[in-house]
Amino acid sequence: MAHLQLDSVSLRYEGGAPVLGNLSLDIRADEFVVVVGRSGCGKTSLLNLAAGFLAPSSGQVLVDGRPVTGPGADRAVVFQNDALFPWLSTAENVAFAARLAGIAPAERRAQADRYLDIVGLAGLGDRPIWQLSGGQRQRVGLARALAAEPRFLLMDEPLGALDAMTREAMQDLLLEAWNRTRTGTLLITHGVEEALYLATRVIVMAPQPGRIVRRLEVDFGRRRLAGESARSIKASPSFVAAREDLLDSIFEREAA
Amino acid sequence: MSLDLAEAALAPSRPAERAGPTKAAPRNRPVVAITAALTIASLVLAWAIASHFQLVSALFLPSPVAVGKAFVTVARDGFVDATLWQHLAASLGRVFAALVGATLIAVPIGFAIGSSAVGRGTFDPIIEFLRPIPPLAYLPLVIIWFGIGEPSKILIIGIAMLAPIVISTATGVKGVDADRLNAARSLGATRRQLLRHVILPGSLPAILTGIRIALGAGWSTLVAAELVAASRGLGFMIQSAAQFLVTDVVLMGILVIAAVAFALEAVLRWIERRLVPWAGKS
Ligand SMILES: Nc1ncnc2c1ncn2[C@@H]1O[C@H](COP(=O)(O)OP(=O)(O)OP(=O)(O)O)[C@@H](O)[C@H]1O
Ligand SMILES: [Mg+2]
Numbered sequence: 248m249a250h251l252q253l254d255s256v257s258l259r260y261e262g263g264a265p266v267l268g269n270l271s272l273d274i275r276a277d278e279f280v281v282v283v284g285r286s287g288c289g290k291t292s293l294l295n296l297a298a299g300f301l302a303p304s305s306g307q308v309l310v311d312g313r314p315v316t317g318p319g320a321d322r323a324v325v326f327q328n329d330a331l332f333p334w335l336s337t338a339e340n341v342a343f344a345a346r347l348a349g350i351a352p353a354e355r356r357a358q359a360d361r362y363l364d365i366v367g368l369a370g371l372g373d374r375p376i377w378q379l380s381g382g383q384r385q386r387v388g389l390a391r392a393l394a395a396e397p398r399f400l401l402m403d404e405p406l407g408a409l410d411a412m413t414r415e416a417m418q419d420l421l422l423e424a425w426n427r428t429r430t431g432t433l434l435i436t437h438g439v440e441e442a443l444y445l446a447t448r449v450i451v452m453a454p455q456p457g458r459i460v461r462r463l464e465v466d467f468g469r470r471r472l473a474g475e476s477a478r479s480i481k482a483s484p485s486f487v488a489a490r491e492d493l494l495d496s497i498f499e500r501e502a503a
Numbered sequence: 504m505s506l507d508l509a510e511a512a513l514a515p516s517r518p519a520e521r522a523g524p525t526k527a528a529p530r531n532r533p534v535v536a537i538t539a540a541l542t543i544a545s546l547v548l549a550w551a552i553a554s555h556f557q558l559v560s561a562l563f564l565p566s567p568v569a570v571g572k573a574f575v576t577v578a579r580d581g582f583v584d585a586t587l588w589q590h591l592a593a594s595l596g597r598v599f600a601a602l603v604g605a606t607l608i609a610v611p612i613g614f615a616i617g618s619s620a621v622g623r624g625t626f627d628p629i630i631e632f633l634r635p636i637p638p639l640a641y642l643p644l645v646i647i648w649f650g651i652g653e654p655s656k657i658l659i660i661g662i663a664m665l666a667p668i669v670i671s672t673a674t675g676v677k678g679v680d681a682d683r684l685n686a687a688r689s690l691g692a693t694r695r696q697l698l699r700h701v702i703l704p705g706s707l708p709a710i711l712t713g714i715r716i717a718l719g720a721g722w723s724t725l726v727a728a729e730l731v732a733a734s735r736g737l738g739f740m741i742q743s744a745a746q747f748l749v750t751d752v753v754l755m756g757i758l759v760i761a762a763v764a765f766a767l768e769a770v771l772r773w774i775e776r777r778l779v780p781w782a783g784k785s
Contacts, residue, residue, distance in 0.1 A: 347696055377781045
């Protein structure tokens, strides 16, 4: 079973203070790991290590026990700023992995339309990227990563630019996509409720150096998948308690 | 110089303007166009007045009408054994031959400088050496080495075009968004695929800008290039006219060069808009 491992990794950018200190994290297929923590605590750096964009200063990043030497098609990334290709149409952006794999245009188009439909952008395939709104672009970025059918999905605040309503719809979409594929997922967010709602495990990070100060197993997402409504979950006493608990551990560590 | 004018002239053909910070620009366009037209009109008026009242001798400053007449005569009957169109065709041919050659050489060099330390170390000194040398300085050397034929003229223009294209291409390559490169790599792109699918399209706007600047540099070198035993060309026509003190043809030649450069600039901007409509938008 797919297994992504960060084993006692430390990271310091050239000449700077350590950004991550001796951090360990495991993500398995079947898991939806959500990382929260205040701005600048090293969340993006952590994701960049997992993606292979950065090499740790010490420690190791492993996939199925083998060291990661760089980015690869097994770990698709959704970026904090969309990082789409403006010279390609929306559909060609979504099917970029297929284009790299040499798949024929017609088939690429069918794939793109399928995934655009999943993220609620059906019919926008022919639009140039620069004529999409920020929220639409983020969803194209998500569709592009999903279409690559990776073994791990790494997402850096993928819902950051969305309005509240679209955001909730996209959360459900993420849950369903995860439930269908059981792709091991790492998601970074600033939203505590979002973290609880999506995660099978919530990770709280604290800064200087970035480290994990809290791990919390939750099952609200599974309750949602079992058919309970989002409102009833978010209003339930256990959710409220978990939220307060999580906020406490974010702020407590911040004050320290 | 002509950049803003070209922009003003081409404003209406802009594809669907979207909301955003660029929105303010179109509102200024008519103002720019009107002011530009006024400037040109007053310059021509001052010129007409100066020559009409003989403030300056006609030998030094022929009237606008005389220049217009020179245009018609040279277009119809020719000057120094060729019509205006033949002169123009000769010059355009040289400039375009130089542009094609310079682009084919400069773009790969720009990629090498922009993407690798070795490439940078290899080519940077050459480009930095060539860049500041005025064409008239290397002109004699080119003649000694390559003779006085057509290739020498093209070479002189081409050398002037090299540096702008190399430098813009290198800047464009270096400026390719790191997240886009990472995105492609995490979707399985190999090094070649990165080049083909991300770096090349990503630096295309900069390459086109370089070509546009190079074209300007090429035109400015034209007269120097046509000093070399030419028998046709706008630069040659101007020089011959100057030797016989046919000032109206000199002025007419200058205006034709300006007009052609302006038109080419407009064409290139149109190409940019078609080819890289996203440039500056994300
Ligand atoms: N390329 C870099 N070079 C040097 N320092 C960096 C670099 N990237 C990030 N840092 C520093 O590392 C720390 C962690 O940055 P990181 O981007 O991982 O934070 P983050 O948790 O993702 O923040 P945010 O929530 O605002 O996105 C910050 O203090 C930042 O200044
Ligand atoms: Mg970040």
